[in-house]
Amino acid sequence: MEVLLLFNKLPNRTVKQMQDKTQIKIDLLLQILCRLLKSKLIKCPEIHDDQFEKDLKETDIKLNYNIRIAHDFKRS
Numbered sequence: 001m002e003v004l005l006l007f008n009k010l011p012n013r014t015v016k017q018m019q020d021k022t023q024i025k026i027d028l029l030l031q032i033l034c035r036l037l038k039s040k041l042i043k044c045p046e047i048h049d050d051q052f053e054k055d056l057k058e059t060d061i062k063l064n065y066n067i068r069i070a071h072d073f074k075r076s
Contacts (some may be wrong), residue, residue: 003032015061030058030074043070
């Protein structure tokens, strides 16, 4: 929840900025981001659709990647 609240002030942040702001351990933060990306609640331009098909892993997410909230979120 804390991760999603970050987007109330800014539309996008890097993974590093999110970690600095929340102080969540990076391993846990990457797990959270991975799940949110898979659910399509957030988006990352650096991660392409074919990576989702190959089963996205936490190690695929880098600290300098930009994360933004998905404005077109729809549950499938």
